Amino acid sequence: MGSAAVPVVLIFLIVVFSGVTIYSANRDLARAKAWGDLARRFLPFVVLAFMAMSLYFVRAFAEGSVVFVWMVVFGILIVASSLFSVPALERRANGVFRRGDYALAAELYGKLVEERPLARNHAFWGAALGASERFDESINASTKAVDIDPEYGLAYYNRALVLRRMGKKGRAVKDLNRALEVDMPRRFRSAAKKILQELQ
Incomplete structure (x- = not known):
């Protein structure tokens, strides 16, 4: 394999890794058969795949403005597809939650649940x-998520955090153990294990 093939191989690996990562983070959408939502999440992957495929043809135009135009077009497409891959209301609610305005985040997520009653929402x-200390409502929302998708570990994890704050250690331990048995992102898995060690 010549040095000219290295960028193509690297881009191919990035595309494959991106596809696997996107699917891993959105398996709940596949379980819910929310194909439109899942397809949206794959938009950046599709753009990267087209970018990788077109690289072979663009390399023939090493001179001139073709490569520059190609880079600009795909840069814009990657940004646009990333923005469109997550619904605007969800993106706004996520941003508000990260900023610590939990009351507004709860309001926005409540609207999101009305629009798309998926387990994740x-x-x-x-x-x-x-986070807004509306514990009973939080338990109800997390329980609804579990009812919709018993394999969605984040719902058990969130409910366990609230149960721990309410002093219900036994139920929190049960939820954390269940969260570790089902589909949950790695960073939450580590946090769940750490909390379990503290509680036991």
Whole structure:
């Protein structure tokens, strides 16, 4: 393999890694058969795939403005697809939650649940309600998420955090153990294990 093939191989690996990462983070959408939502999440991956495929043809135009135009066009497409891949209301609610305005985040996630009653949206709503110290409502939202998708670990994790704050250690331990048995992102898995060690 010549040095000219290295960029093509690297881009191919980035595309494959991106696809696997996107699917791993959105398996709940596949379980819910929310194909439109799942397809949206894959938009940046699709753009990267087209970019990788077109690289072979663009390399023939090493001189001139073709490469520059190619870079600008795909740069714009990557940014646009990233923005469109997450619904605007969810993106806004996520931003508000990260800034620490949990009351507003709970309101926005509540609207998101009305629009798209997916397990993940109920779980996000439960997290915002819990952070707002609306514990009973948080438990109800997380329980609804579990009812919709018993394999969605983040719902168990969020509910466990609220149960721990309410002093219900036994139920929190049960939820954390269940969260570790099902589909949950790695960073939350580590946090769940650490909390379990503290509680036991």
